Amino acid sequence: MTGSGALHQLAGWELPELRAGIGRLGGVAERIAPWRARLDDLGRQLGTAECWSGPAGSVAAAALVELSTVASGVSGALAESMAELESLAASAANAQELAAGALATAGAAGIALDDAGQPVGMPPLPGPGAAAVEAAEVLADRNQALAAAAQAQEALAAGTRAQAAAVAAHVPLTAIGVLGTGAVDFADLAVRLAPPTTGTPPALPRGLGPRGAAGWWAELTAADQLAEIAARPREVGALDGLPGWAHDRANRLLLDDALRDLPEGEQRRMAEEVARRLAAEDDAGRTAQLLQFDPAENLVAVSLGDVDTAAAVGVLVPGVGNTPAGDLGNLLGSARNVGSAAQAAAPGLAVATVAWLGYRTPTGWVSAPLPGAALRGGPALDRELDGLAASRTASAQVPAPRTTVLAHSYGSTVLGEAVLAPGRLSADAVVLMGSPGLRGGEAEDLEAGEVYGAWSFGDPISMAQWFGDNPSDLSFGDIDLPTEATQGHSEYYDPDRPTLAAIGEVVAGTRDGG
Amino acid sequence: MSDLISVQLDVLGGLLADLRALGGELAEEGQLASASAWSLQRAVAGPVGEEAQRVGSQWAGALAALSARTGTVAATLDAALAAYQAADLELARQLQASGPLRHGMLVAMP
Numbered sequence: 001m002t003g004s005g006a007l008h009q010l011a012g013w014e015l016p017e018l019r020a021g022i023g024r025l026g027g028v029a030e031r032i033a034p035w036r037a038r039l040d041d042l043g044r045q046l047g048t049a050e051c052w053s054g055p056a057g058s059v060a061a062a063a064l065v066e067l068s069t070v071a072s073g074v075s076g077a078l079a080e081s082m083a084e085l086e087s088l089a090a091s092a093a094n095a096q097e098l099a100a101g102a103l104a105t106a107g108a109a110g111i112a113l114d115d116a117g118q119p120v121g122m123p124p125l126p127g128p129g130a131a132a133v134e135a136a137e138v139l140a141d142r143n144q145a146l147a148a149a150a151q152a153q154e155a156l157a158a159g160t161r162a163q164a165a166a167v168a169a170h171v172p173l174t175a176i177g178v179l180g181t182g183a184v185d186f187a188d189l190a191v192r193l194a195p196p197t198t199g200t201p202p203a204l205p206r207g208l209g210p211r212g213a214a215g216w217w218a219e220l221t222a223a224d225q226l227a228e229i230a231a232r233p234r235e236v237g238a239l240d241g242l243p244g245w246a247h248d249r250a251n252r253l254l255l256d257d258a259l260r261d262l263p264e265g266e267q268r269r270m271a272e273e274v275a276r277r278l279a280a281e282d283d284a285g286r287t288a289q290l291l292q293f294d295p296a297e298n299l300v301a302v303s304l305g306d307v308d309t310a311a312a313v314g315v316l317v318p319g320v321g322n323t324p325a326g327d328l329g330n331l332l333g334s335a336r337n338v339g340s341a342a343q344a345a346a347p348g349l350a351v352a353t354v355a356w357l358g359y360r361t362p363t364g365w366v367s368a369p370l371p372g373a374a375l376r377g378g379p380a381l382d383r384e385l386d387g388l389a390a391s392r393t394a395s396a397q398v399p400a401p402r403t404t405v406l407a408h409s410y411g412s413t414v415l416g417e418a419v420l421a422p423g424r425l426s427a428d429a430v431v432l433m434g435s436p437g438l439r440g441g442e443a444e445d446l447e448a449g450e451v452y453g454a455w456s457f458g459d460p461i462s463m464a465q466w467f468g469d470n471p472s473d474l475s476f477g478d479i480d481l482p483t484e485a486t487q488g489h490s491e492y493y494d495p496d497r498p499t500l501a502a503i504g505e506v507v508a509g510t511r512d513g514g
Numbered sequence: 515m516s517d518l519i520s521v522q523l524d525v526l527g528g529l530l531a532d533l534r535a536l537g538g539e540l541a542e543e544g545q546l547a548s549a550s551a552w553s554l555q556r557a558v559a560g561p562v563g564e565e566a567q568r569v570g571s572q573w574a575g576a577l578a579a580l581s582a583r584t585g586t587v588a589a590t591l592d593a594a595l596a597a598y599q600a601a602d603l604e605l606a607r608q609l610q611a612s613g614p615l616r617h618g619m620l621v622a623m624p
Contacts, residue, residue: 009560017557024550028543054519074576166565173572180572184579
């Protein structure tokens with residue numbers, strides 16, 4: 001017998017059952033991350049003052065953070081162990097195939113192999129007086145037996161590698177205190193995996209891009225995520241690829257600071273407007289997330305609904321003359337209209353609509369012909385969309401949402417620049433409303449599976465084509481949404497016009513032709 | 515310590531139900547890992563299979579620990595919820611017993 005199993009044992013290994021068993025363990029390992037994401041979501045709800053305030057509530061929330069942190073460590077150990085089990089499966093398959101082959105080869109020569117792979121009953125070398133034909137047959141059998149023995153040694157070596165992989169699969173779990181003998185004590189795991197925080201969270205990644213940032217965040221423990229937000233809200237709040245709840249928490253801390261520290265002026269007016277709008281949503285018991293808050297740059301993005309769990313996300317990109325202090329309310333009103341229209345199109349659908357003022361719009365049509373705002377806004381929109389997509393992919397909590405960009409007026413010009421930014425646009429559908437044209441090309445060039453347009457004879461800007469082609473050009477290639485001839489430039493989100501219901505169907509994914 | 519102590523009993527009850535469900539899911543994952551461990555041993559006769567079975571048992575043990583802790587936290591929250599409700603009821607009884615309420619101010623108690 002060898003250390004990994006005798007040759008005949010290797011040949012009898014049941015590979016389908018082995019693969020099925022390891023596959024089931026792989027499924028378990030994969031489901032831990034979304035399980036933890038749901039636990040974290042539950043813990044955040046429990047930790048809000050609206051649910052349970054006071055010492056007991058704080059301790060309960062902390063208990064869930066600890067549980068999540070330990071689950072994170074266990075999840076990492078299972079993933080490392082899984083890699084070794086996959087290696088085991090590969091080596092075992094190799095061993096079984098070689099062992100079976102060696103036994104068959106030897107058998108064909110009428111020779112047996114022992115458990116160590118050595119030939120048994122090998123015919124002696126033919127003597128000098130043996131007939132030539134007989135001698136040749138004996139030599140052929142001997143050669144075949146030697147080849148089988150060599151193959152058997154390879155099989156045994158593969159079996160040894162399988163054994164080593166099985167041993168290695170223990171190590172990650174043993175390292176966190178799971179010994180495999182007797183029940184595992186959660187307190188022991190917590191000592192290793194959730195030690196008291198030192199107040200020094202891990203460093204923020206630099207230059208990873210939204211996908212890298214999302215992956216980095218998903219691998220942090222719940223305790224580290226909270227520590228990161230508390231220590232560096234400005235960086236966390238602005239890092240594309242992080243989940244909406246993290247942006248919201250970090251940016252609300254910044255908002256509190258702004259309301260406390262900013263002197264009178266445009267920045268303060270912007271902060272007060274944002275605070276007023278969020279308070280209205282919070283007081284009404286509706287979910288609102290502050291996805292971006294940068295008073296110095298006059299940029300803000302607010303989601304109505306939870307972008308982390310929504311099945312459909314609409315991102316509203318406004319046009320000329322919109323500022324956070326003056327127009328956030330109107331844009332949120334449009335976002336609410338779109339959300340309601342989407343839910344009317346698909347009752348029960350979880351929808352989030354984002355009022356995105358993540359670029360500084362031109363102050364008026366006098367400055368609008370200058371491309372600077374779109375050249376800056378396009379890449380920012382591209383990153384925002386990439387970030388939303390990446391955070392949902394990394395969390396694996398719920399399937400990725402259907403994402404629709406709703407670009408109005410000069411916002412469609414910004415969308416065109418987002419299309420021209422490196423990488424594909426992370427959107428399933430785009431809607432161009434009252435577009436003065438865009439550089440991104442025609443519908444087929446816009447990197448989205450579905451492209452819709454809305455224009456009207458009552459909206460001269462929608463026929464202007466100042467910056468490039470637009471849906472008023474019959475060859476543009478979009479799917480037209482319904483409008484009325486009297487519909488003005490600012491009436492696409494108006495509940496009294498037919499366009500809004502159609503936009504809702506696009507966001508929900510129920511529009512015919514989509 | 516927070517000046518305000520408040521609890522939304524219905525919201526807490528809903529979260530508690532979710533937490534119990536999470537604990538139950540993890541318990542099932544642990545059982546699946548345990549069953550898979552034995553199937554590894556059946557599939558791969560000899561020391562490799564024995565080793566693989568022990569690995570699967572480690573998985574099951576870790577998952578069972580997480581599941582048990584989830585259940586413990588849920589049970590504690592359940593007890594807290596019941597205690598809040600009982601305390602509120604007891605306070606109401608004491609207040610009613612402390613003296614007659616004006617006409618029209620009687621409240622129904624479960």
